[in-house]
Amino acid sequence: MLSMCSWLNLSAQLPLKLPDLLSDHAVLQKNATVKLWGRGPGSFELKIVASWSPADTIRLQIGAECSWVTSLQTPAEKGPHSIVFICGNETKKISDILLGDVWLCAGQSNMEFNYDWGINRNDSNYSIVENNEIRFFEVEKNYDEIPVSDCRGKWVKCDPVSASKFSTVGYFFGKNIQQNTQTPIGLIGAYWGGTNIQAWMPSAALPPVSERQQGTYIEPYGWAPKGISTLFNAMIYPLHRYSIKGCIWYQGEANVDWEWNSYGVLLTSLVKSWRHLFENPFYFYAVQVAPWNGYKKLRAAALREQIENAGRSIPRYGSIAIQDLVPDTANIHPDRKREVGLRLSDLVLKEVYDQSAFQPYPPSILKVDFKNRSALATYQATGALQAKGTNISGFQLAGADSVFYPAKAQLLRNNKIEVSSPKVAKPVALRYCFENTAVPNLFDKTGLPLKQFRTDHYIIY
Template identity: 40%
Template sequence: MIPFSYSHDGTSPRLLKGLLYGFLAWCGVGGYFLRAEVRLPSVISDHMVLQEGSQVRWWGWADPAEKITIQSSWGESIEGVADSGGRWHFNMSTPKAGGPHEVRIAGTNEHVVKDVMVGEVWLCSGQSNMEWSGRQQLPQSLEEGPLAVLPEMRFFEIPKTTSQHPQDQCEGRWKVCSPETMPSFSAVGYFFGKRLHQRLQVPVGLIGAYWGGTPAEVWTPEKVVVEHPALLEAAGELEPFAWWPKDPGLTYNAMIHPITPYHISGVIWYQGESNVKTASTYRSLFTSMIQSWRDAWQQESLPFYFVQIAPFAYDEPMVAARLREAQTQSLSLPETGMVVVSDLVDNLKDIHPVNKRDVGLRLAHLALDQTYGDSKAGPHQSPTYQSHEIRGRKVRIQVDHAAGGLVAREDRITGFELAGVDRVFHPASVSIEGSALICQSDQVPQPVAVRFCFSNTAVPTLFSQQGMPLNAFRTDDW
């Protein structure tokens, strides 16, 4: 019998030594089983949609220097190794639109990503008017739900999340569009995607990253705001609320940054209501945000199409008018586009207009025209102010994007105001001359400035022949 001696706590030193040797041997021989498995981000998963005809990125994590092999059912394959930090990423060509495909990603273990479609991928982002869906009992979502049998349309919705630092991973999974999944996805996004799918006849993938109430600052990288004194000051003026974040970068870090390696065709955006009180800096903030996203995606010409905020009875006068003006001015950034929805409001006391179908359709027609060259898909371009000329008591306004002339939907055209040197605005009467307007007011014998629907709640009565509302404008900067 082997004699045992015991330590003061009753444990045998020989036993401890044997356990230690056994553990070290297991680590040396069986440690292989402790190696990190190949892992994928959640956005690379079953039912995903890849951008057609592109170099798309595949990425994930593994052991440092681990060999990774990717094989696709369309004939492309690639090999490489993880870097010293255990990260890997490779680019692979995608074929023309179609599917379903499979993609095998192998290292020490293997992932088979199934039911992969190739088509068009768009990001849908913003605040509540982008988020609104059947979850909020939106009638159009509930009505459309039973009809939403679109197996080639897919959704990836990112849960509301914040982070102080940019993240590499987010939660979520791809879902096939069906009567069960459609009602909980963005209504604007769904109607946008459905129209693209109908017109292009290709699979469509929609990524949803939205959060009601959020200002644009939270969707902008913190550095962009902090390094711009005016933007930083405006961010400090935002009111805190219990239901959404307000600090720069928080949702960008957690909900946008993780998907920036994923190749997309473009972005649709509906936001601005939470920035009306800081409208003077919104143009700079918004265009900086767009540029930062393009930089992150490494797509300098990434299309970015947005919705102008709708009429609503805000507490402070003129704040929405100034925000809409800032949105219009943001169109100076290349590869952007805006749809006007001031005519799609049935309740000026509801900040969430219920007609989301026409919003989505206008965005889709804009994308089909500007991104895909389909100018006949449907109307989207609102008439806009081009120039004006003062002729005595009258002001002649030239309007752009009004082919065929302008039409009034009411007996009396409303929303126009004139002011003289006293800067006091008075209602003006208007007559139509093709794509030009003649404004005058008995109360303003010497006009110097003209405004149209420049208020929080004004709803236009002037439209293009294609049914698009004249965009609000002013010729002064008072």
């Protein structure tokens, strides 16, 4: 009996475990050194064979802690490919792998928003077409007080069912990039409605304000985790070995009434910490929060400004404004998510994929000259600005008393706008659409709206 037990112990083998990210239908980053990792029996040899390079077998010994990490060079050929893992008497195979570009789609409810939230499925613009070269991996919702090694989820091919369950912004972002680059696109969704930016950051990345003080500004409620680092630990940290091209970020609503004047510092710290963790200076593109009438006065406008100005300190970063894509400012979840995804992807196609056919930059005010009873704004745009509607809305002027009043605007030649108000005899400051619910109605020939703008630097309370 003793000899039989000894034989069983010698022949037994811990199972080889791969993370859910490394599974059938995955998209791996092309032309990159990607990491592979997992768990297995300590001291056993592991052999890894990729179908694109079968002669270059990777051999490594699993450590005593029963975990392993290695690297693998990927080519440009899209596939499909496979990877075989051989360890002792066990063999695992990952099949139908595509090599392309991987993008992380992260944030709160407006990124999480999918077809089941209220998309009009009868709108032909929102039709979903099966596409084998778009794949989704939605990270299962989870939170933890310490970083965890793995997350749950699975890679699925794009079809009407899978795409309708994934982020609508993410789907149309990936669809537009895939169509214009003919590159397989992998989309990883990590989002949770109602969550603040602090939950998505490692605690070490918080600015030099004590965690205790940070915590006092976190609005508690029971249906979403808002504790510092809880979502970073459980939904971002497990992804850090996976090579990605970039990230799109749609978050900020939960921070408007708390960090409206400091969100840019938090966002900068988040991006830097994620890039450090991933050991990858990946691209990062953010969506400025939409107009909503539930915020306290001017704070959403201030936070939009924070998101845009974060580009001054974050390389390989961009942001888009979506104030014109809101049909109802009483709805914090505007449903024109296709347009948000397209606007993001147009910017990425221009800046990341060097596709010159795209012009993603909105018109903007360059300078303002104050003369007598009016202000003269000079703008840059693709073609001349045109107003939708009979009156130009959104302009405000203030005098030395810093009180802003609605102002009348007139489009002039040579990219000029004259702005005046009977209540401001000598203007010293001008704002355009710098309000929580401001929806612009000036557009250039690209169809993009004139950007939110202000000349003043008054503190927003």
